[in-house]
Amino acid sequence: MPILNRVAELLPEIVAWRRDIHAHPELGFDEHRTSAFVAERLREFGCDEIVTDFGKTGVIGVIRGERAASNAKVIGLRADMDALPIEEVTGLPYASKNNGVMHACGHDGHTAMLLGAARYLSETRNFAGTAVLIFQPAEELGVGAVAMIQDRLMDRFGIEQVFGMHAFPGLPIGTFGISQGPTMAATDEIEIRVEGHGGHPGRPHECIDSIHVGAQLIVAMQQILAQNVSPVDSAGLSFHLFHSGNTQRIIPQTAELRGSMRTLTPEVRQLIKKRVGEVVAGIAQVTGARIDLTIQDSDAVVFNHAVPTKLALHAAKDVAGENSVLETPPVMVGEDFSFMAQARPGAFIWCGNGNSAGLHNPAFDFNDEAIPYGTSYWIKLVENTLGS
Structure with a gap:
């Protein structure tokens, strides 16, 4: 089916909400303005x-449907609200007003989009059971x-199944990606602290060079993936910080070394x-x-369960069409x-963000053209899953 007519009517308002949130980003557990904005809507x-x-x-936010059902269900729809400690470089009119903080991940x-779905579902209530809208803090943490x-x-709230959605740069607008x-x-x-023995570079034999030790650690750990992990298994191990010395x-x-394994x-x-x-x-x-x-330990594996994945797939196809819902391979982000x-059994779907900058990039901006598709997906997911 095409984008819902009411969603098209609401689009200017949803875009305005998105840009207001973008201009006022807040880090994890500091989303006070964003939370107040959401609650007021x-x-x-x-x-x-x-x-x-x-x-x-x-x-x-809890919305109860008005259709009768002998066995009413409850599902949760989750959107994240927090931003990242990145200085924005987009130069957009609605760019971040908070120095060093920006929405670089589409939250x-x-x-x-979830607010837009809440607006529609509150008006129509053309479903049985209950939709629980989850506006989550601190995903980036x-x-x-x-x-x-x-x-x-x-x-x-008696949630029986839970669903999530995320923008995906490089996936065309109007398409979705999901796999079981x-x-x-x-x-x-990973955090590593090396305690060597400092000294004069003219007498290195009297020292334990912490830079040399750190370099050995990085090289040796890359060999773990090459020599210990099967080529058919996906894994990643990288370092993001290496600090030693100041003169x-x-x-x-x-x-000091910090990194992550995936x-x-x-x-x-x-x-x-x-x-x-x-x-x-x-x-x-x-x-x-x-x-x-x-x-x-940080994030666990995101595992899409069979039944919720089928429900998500059905809703996405209703919105985008049979050929615009792609089976996507796993990605190594958390x-x-x-x-x-x-x-609870759950499913997570990707929503195409078009040819944008990548996630966590200072030039990233969520593509407003994706809003009608993501909003309509949430609506169809509720109406299909809680149909009777």
Whole structure:
């Protein structure tokens, strides 16, 4: 079916919401203005129940359908609200007004599309059961979903299935991407502190060079993927920070390294963790440095369950057409929706953002042309799943 006529009518308003949120980005658990904006819109729409400060700064909106049903269901629709600590370079009229913070991952669009669906569903209520709209904080910190679950999100509202959606740069506008099974990676944060022995570069034999030790660690850990992980298994291990020393003519005493590992199966995840520990221990023994390793679990694998995936696929095809819903392979980014899909059967879908800058890029902007498709997807998902 084409885009819903009412969604087309609402489009200028939804775009205005999106751009207002974009201009006022807030980091995880600091989304006070955004949460207030969302809650005020939900009140205007006449949602049956609105809960603020849920999972610290999250917002819940509940809309009950008016169609009769012998066994009414409850589903959750989730959008994330937080921004990233990135300086925006788009130069757009609605660019971030908060220095060093921007919506570089499309959460402004996610929030606006779910608000648009809330507006429509509150007006029509052409479904049975209950739609629970979840406006989640702190996705970029990997802890917002957990905070909401700890506030008894699933039990308090009786959610039986949960659904998420995310903009996807490079996927054409008007298309969706989804597949059953693992769809996004588990991410684990790696922190390493090297304690060597600083000294004069003219007497290196009296030192333990922390830069040299750190370099050995990085090279050796890349070999883990090449030599220990099967070529048919997806995995990633990269370092994002390497800091040692602050001046010339001194071999530095310490070095700090931070990175992440990304995997799609528990077996590969545990294998890489084990090998990282063994590499650290071996290089510490060879070099004489003290090396402290911390591996912090972050997002789990986002796993699309069979029944919710079929429901999401059906709704997407209703909106975009049979040939515009693609089977997408897993991607090695993390998403804390994973914890919601562990708590209840769930499905996560990609919404095409067209030829835009990539996610987490200072030139990224959510494409407003995607709004009618994402908003209509949410509506059809509710009306199809809670049809009777």
